[in-house]
Amino acid sequence: WTRLGAEMGKHLLLLGLLLSLPLITAWTVVNCLVTEGSQLPLVSRYTLLCHLDTSLSLFASCSSVTNLTQVLETVPPSVEGLCLSGSISVLPPDAFSHFPGLKVLGLNLHFTQLLPGALRGLEQLRRLTFLGRHTDFLYLPPDAFGNLSSLQYLTFSGPCLDGSLGVRLPPGLQLLAVTHSCLQNVGVLADIFPDLVLASSSGDAWALDTLDLSFNKRLNITSPGALPGLQLRTLHLDHTNTEVAAVAELGLQRLDALSAKKTGMAQLPVGVIAHFGLQELHLGLTQIGRIAPEALASCHSLKSLDLKSSRLIDLPPGFLAAMPSLQTLKLTINQQQIAMLCMNGTGAESGLWALDLSNNGLYTMFPDTFSCLPHLRELLLQGNQLFHLDGQVFQGLRRLQTLDLSRNPLAALGKGWLGSLPALTTLNLLDTQIVLSSAWDFWGPERLNNLRLRLLSGPPRMLSLPVGLASLELHAVSGMKPWKLVTDVLPVLQTLTLKGWGLQLGVQNISKIFPALHQLSLLGNSLEALCSQDTSHFFLWQLPGLKQLNVKGDGHNLRPCCITGLPSLRELKLQLLQSRARPRPVRLEELVGELPMLEVLQLEHTGLETLSAAAFQGLRSLQILVLGWENGLVLDGSLQEHSPQMPQYMYFLTSSLACQCANAWVGPWLERSPRTYVHITTHQLCQPEAGGHSNRPLFPFLWSHCPQTLGLELFLGSSALLLLLLQGLRGQRSEGKRFLYDVFLSHCRQDQGWVVRELLPALEGCPPVGWGLRVCLPERDFEPGKDVADNVADSMVGSRITICVLSQQALCTPRCLLELRLATSLLLAAPYLPALLLVFLEPISRHQLPRYHRLAWLLRRGDYHMWPREDERKDDFWAWLGRRLGQPG
Numbered sequence: 001w002t003r004l005g006a007e008m009g010k011h012l013l014l015l016g017l018l019l020s021l022p023l024i025t026a027w028t029v030v031n032c033l034v035t036e037g038s039q040l041p042l043v044s045r046y047t048l049l050c051h052l053d054t055s056l057s058l059f060a061s062c063s064s065v066t067n068l069t070q071v072l073e074t075v076p077p078s079v080e081g082l083c084l085s086g087s088i089s090v091l092p093p094d095a096f097s098h099f100p101g102l103k104v105l106g107l108n109l110h111f112t113q114l115l116p117g118a119l120r121g122l123e124q125l126r127r128l129t130f131l132g133r134h135t136d137f138l139y140l141p142p143d144a145f146g147n148l149s150s151l152q153y154l155t156f157s158g159p160c161l162d163g164s165l166g167v168r169l170p171p172g173l174q175l176l177a178v179t180h181s182c183l184q185n186v187g188v189l190a191d192i193f194p195d196l197v198l199a200s201s202s203g204d205a206w207a208l209d210t211l212d213l214s215f216n217k218r219l220n221i222t223s224p225g226a227l228p229g230l231q232l233r234t235l236h237l238d239h240t241n242t243e244v245a246a247v248a249e250l251g252l253q254r255l256d257a258l259s260a261k262k263t264g265m266a267q268l269p270v271g272v273i274a275h276f277g278l279q280e281l282h283l284g285l286t287q288i289g290r291i292a293p294e295a296l297a298s299c300h301s302l303k304s305l306d307l308k309s310s311r312l313i314d315l316p317p318g319f320l321a322a323m324p325s326l327q328t329l330k331l332t333i334n335q336q337q338i339a340m341l342c343m344n345g346t347g348a349e350s351g352l353w354a355l356d357l358s359n360n361g362l363y364t365m366f367p368d369t370f371s372c373l374p375h376l377r378e379l380l381l382q383g384n385q386l387f388h389l390d391g392q393v394f395q396g397l398r399r400l401q402t403l404d405l406s407r408n409p410l411a412a413l414g415k416g417w418l419g420s421l422p423a424l425t426t427l428n429l430l431d432t433q434i435v436l437s438s439a440w441d442f443w444g445p446e447r448l449n450n451l452r453l454r455l456l457s458g459p460p461r462m463l464s465l466p467v468g469l470a471s472l473e474l475h476a477v478s479g480m481k482p483w484k485l486v487t488d489v490l491p492v493l494q495t496l497t498l499k500g501w502g503l504q505l506g507v508q509n510i511s512k513i514f515p516a517l518h519q520l521s522l523l524g525n526s527l528e529a530l531c532s533q534d535t536s537h538f539f540l541w542q543l544p545g546l547k548q549l550n551v552k553g554d555g556h557n558l559r560p561c562c563i564t565g566l567p568s569l570r571e572l573k574l575q576l577l578q579s580r581a582r583p584r585p586v587r588l589e590e591l592v593g594e595l596p597m598l599e600v601l602q603l604e605h606t607g608l609e610t611l612s613a614a615a616f617q618g619l620r621s622l623q624i625l626v627l628g629w630e631n632g633l634v635l636d637g638s639l640q641e642h643s644p645q646m647p648q649y650m651y652f653l654t655s656s657l658a659c660q661c662a663n664a665w666v667g668p669w670l671e672r673s674p675r676t677y678v679h680i681t682t683h684q685l686c687q688p689e690a691g692g693h694s695n696r697p698l699f700p701f702l703w704s705h706c707p708q709t710l711g712l713e714l715f716l717g718s719s720a721l722l723l724l725l726l727q728g729l730r731g732q733r734s735e736g737k738r739f740l741y742d743v744f745l746s747h748c749r750q751d752q753g754w755v756v757r758e759l760l761p762a763l764e765g766c767p768p769v770g771w772g773l774r775v776c777l778p779e780r781d782f783e784p785g786k787d788v789a790d791n792v793a794d795s796m797v798g799s800r801i802t803i804c805v806l807s808q809q810a811l812c813t814p815r816c817l818l819e820l821r822l823a824t825s826l827l828l829a830a831p832y833l834p835a836l837l838l839v840f841l842e843p844i845s846r847h848q849l850p851r852y853h854r855l856a857w858l859l860r861r862g863d864y865h866m867w868p869r870e871d872e873r874k875d876d877f878w879a880w881l882g883r884r885l886g887q888p889g
C-alpha cells in the first residue's frame, strides 16, 4: 500500500462511481421528482404523473418549468420516463435529444407549437401525451412523429389541433386519443391525420386498436364517410353528447367495441351493433329506459354489455336468449325486472359468466332469479338493500367463484345457502348485519380462499374458519368483546386484514396459527390493541415470515407504538397514527425499531417530527423512505455523519421542514449528499418561530441566520470523499495492505505546545525513551498545496490509529471538527477500521462534543483518557496509551 497505490485506487473507484451514475452521485433535482419505475406506486399519490409505467428504470416528473433547457440540464440523461408541466409554449428542435432512452414522455404545457424536429432522436418512445388547457392551440408539423418508430400510444388531452394538417402517424401506432379538445367535426380528424383514412390510391386501410374521442363536448359525428377504411377495435365516445347511431355511417371498415357513456343516448344503438357485429357495448348514464323487444334481434353478436345507470324500467322477454354469446353483463334495474332475466325466454341456459347488479337498490330476490345461469362465475350484489336472501337463490350456481354481498343490510341468509356454491373461492360479507351462528361453519365451498367478514357481538362468539383461506379480512364493531378463534391453524393464510380488534389472539402463538402470513394490515384501533397489552409500547406479535405490514390508525392513538422485531419485514406503511385531538411530535425511533430487512418505509400523518441517526440504526437495509403530510420536520445533525448509510431515496412529499437552525445543514447537504437522492419541495418559505415577518426561502434564510454552520462547508466538501475512502478501505483491508503511518495525530494549533513537548517524544522517540512509532503530524507531514480534507482523509486511511487531542479550543476549530467527523464516520461505517483514541487536555462536558453517538460509544468503551495535571498520575496515562497502541510496558 503506497500513496501512489492509494491514489490510483481512488481514481479507479471514482471512475467506477461515475459509471454507476446516478445512484451514487450527489443529487436532488430542483423542481423534479426522480424515482425508479418500481417505486412509482409509492409516490404517485402525491404528484400528477402522466403515465405510470412501473417497468421504466428511471422516471422524472418536473413541475413549474419555465426554461426547458435549464430543467433538462438537471435531469439524469438515463431517464426512461419524463413528465414536464409548466408554461412553455414552443418545443424547439432536438428538445429531447439528450434522452435517447425515453420511452414515456408527457407534456403538460401551454402549447402553441411543436417545431420541426422537436422529437428527433426519440426512437424508443412508446407513449407520448400532450396535456393542456382546452383554450391552447397546438400546431404540429407534418413530420412531427415521423421517426418515432416505437410509438404505440399518442394522446392529446386538452389542446386544440385544428390548425394542423397532414400530420403523419408512426406505423406502429395502436392508440390515438384526442380528448377534452375543441374537436367538432369528426371529418377534421381525417384532415389532421390523413393516415387514418383509406387513401384512394394505395388501398391500404389503417388499423388502430383504439381511437378515443371522449370528452369532446361539441363533437358531431354526423358526417357520413368521414373515416373511410379505418379499422378499429375500440372507439370511445364517452361524454360527447353525440349521435351514436351515426357511427355506422362513418365508413369504418371494422369496429369490435364501442364505449359511449353519457352521450344523451335514448335508444340502444341497434344499427351500430348490427352493422359491425359489435362484441362489446359500454353504455351508462343514458336515457334508454326501455329496450324494445324487436331491438334484441340485432344484439346477437354481443359478448359484453354494460347498461349501468340507464334508467331501465323493463327487460324485454327473452333478453338473455337473444344474446347467446353474452359473457359479461352490468345492469342497473329494479327488483321486479330482475326476475325477468331468466323468465319468458326459450327456457335455454345462458352462457353468462359475470353479472354485476351492484348499487341497484334491490331489496329482494326471487328464488329462481339466477336459475338460467349455470355458467355464472362472478356475481356482484354489493351496495343494494337486500335484507333477507332465500337459500334457494343461489341454487344451481355450481360454478360461481366470486360472490359479493357487502354493503347490504342482510341479517339472515337461508339455511345451507353456501352448500349450493361448491366452487366458491371469494366471498365478501363486509358491512352486512349477518350474525354468525354456531351452525355457521362455512360448510360447502371447500375452495373458499378469500373471505371478508364482519364480526358482530352476540353469542357464541366462537369463530371457525375454512382452513384453505389464503386471504382473510375481519372487521370488528367498536366496543364488542373479541371472538375466540377455534380453528387451530390456517396453514396457507398469507394476507390478513384486521379492522378493529375482533379476535382473541395470544401473543406467543400467533405464528403457529398463521405460519404462512406474509402481509398484515391493521386498520382502525387494532394496532393500539396490540401495543397496549402489558402497557408495552412495542409491537408484540412475533411473525418471522411477515414481509409487508400496513397500519392505518383512526386518528385517536394517543401514543406511538414502536414496530420492531420483525426479521423478514420488507415494506412498512404507517398512516394516520396522529391523535387529532392531542397531536404530539414523534421521533422516528418511537415508530420503528429493529427491522433489519426493511427496504421501504412509508409514513403519512404520523406526527413525525425528528429524524436522527439513531432511528436508522435498526433499519440497515432501508432503501426508500417516503414521508407524506408530515410537517415541521427536523433532520437532526447526527444524520450528517450517518449520511453514507442513508436510504438511497428519500421523498418528502406534501411535507415541510421546520424553520429551525437544526435544519441549517440540510440545504448544502441536499446539493452534495454523496449517494442519497432527496426530493423535497424547494420553494419552501421560512417563517421563523421567534416572530419577525421574514418570509424567505428556507435554506438561504437558515444559512444566514444560524451560527453553527461554521465548519460545515469543509465537512460537506469531504463527504463524497468519505464514501470513496470507505470503499477504498474495505478493498485495502481485504488485501492486508500495510500502513504508511502508525499514528495519525489530530490536534489544533493552540494545543501544539503540549503535543510537541509531551506526546511526540513518547510516540516517536527511540526506545526505550519512546515507542519509535511513525507519526503523521498534519502541519509537518501534509503535502503542500493539497486540499485539507483530501490530506486528512488520505493520512487517516494510511494510519493504523488516529489520536485526537481535544480541548475547548479544539472543539472551536473547524479543521479539528472535520478530522473528528471523518474519524467517527469511518468508525461508524466499518467498526474494524483504524482505532480512534481521544485525549482530553481538560474536562469537556459530553454535551460540548458534537452529537455523534459513536463518540459516546467510544467514551463508554474506554478509548479515551484525560491528561492528568498531577505528575504522579501521568504514568497511568502513558500506560493506557501504550496498551492502546499495542506497545509493551
Ligand SMILES: *[C@@H]1O[C@H](CO)[C@@H](O)[C@H](O)[C@H]1NC(C)=O
Pocket (backbone or CB within 6 Å): 067, 068, 069, 070
Ligand atoms: C434558459 O436556460 C439556459 C441555460 O440555463 C440559458 O442559456 C437561456 O438563456 C435560458 N433561456 C431563457 C429564455 O431564459
Ligand SMILES: *[C@@H]1O[C@H](CO)[C@@H](O)[C@H](O)[C@H]1NC(C)=O
Pocket (backbone or CB within 6 Å): 116, 117, 119, 120, 121, 143, 144, 146, 147
Ligand atoms: C427522420 O430520419 C431521417 C433519417 O434518419 C432524417 O433525415 C430526418 O431528418 C428525420 N426526421 C425527423 C423529423 O426527425
Ligand SMILES: *[C@@H]1O[C@H](CO)[C@@H](O)[C@H](O)[C@H]1NC(C)=O
Pocket (backbone or CB within 6 Å): 220, 221, 222, 223
Ligand atoms: C352535425 O353535422 C351535420 C353535417 O355536417 C349537420 O347536418 C348536423 O346538423 C350537425 N349536428 C349538430 C347537432 O350540430
Ligand SMILES: *[C@@H]1O[C@H](CO)[C@@H](O)[C@H](O)[C@H]1NC(C)=O
Pocket (backbone or CB within 6 Å): 317, 343, 344
Ligand atoms: C312471462 O311468463 C309468464 C309465465 O310464464 C307470463 O305470465 C307472462 O305474461 C310472461 N310475460 C311476458 C312479457 O311475456
Ligand SMILES: *[C@@H]1O[C@H](CO)[C@@H](O)[C@H](O)[C@H]1NC(C)=O
Pocket (backbone or CB within 6 Å): 505, 506, 507, 508, 509
Ligand atoms: C400457546 O401454545 C401453547 C403450547 O404450544 C399452549 O399451551 C397455549 O395455551 C397457547 N396459548 C394461546 C394463548 O393460545
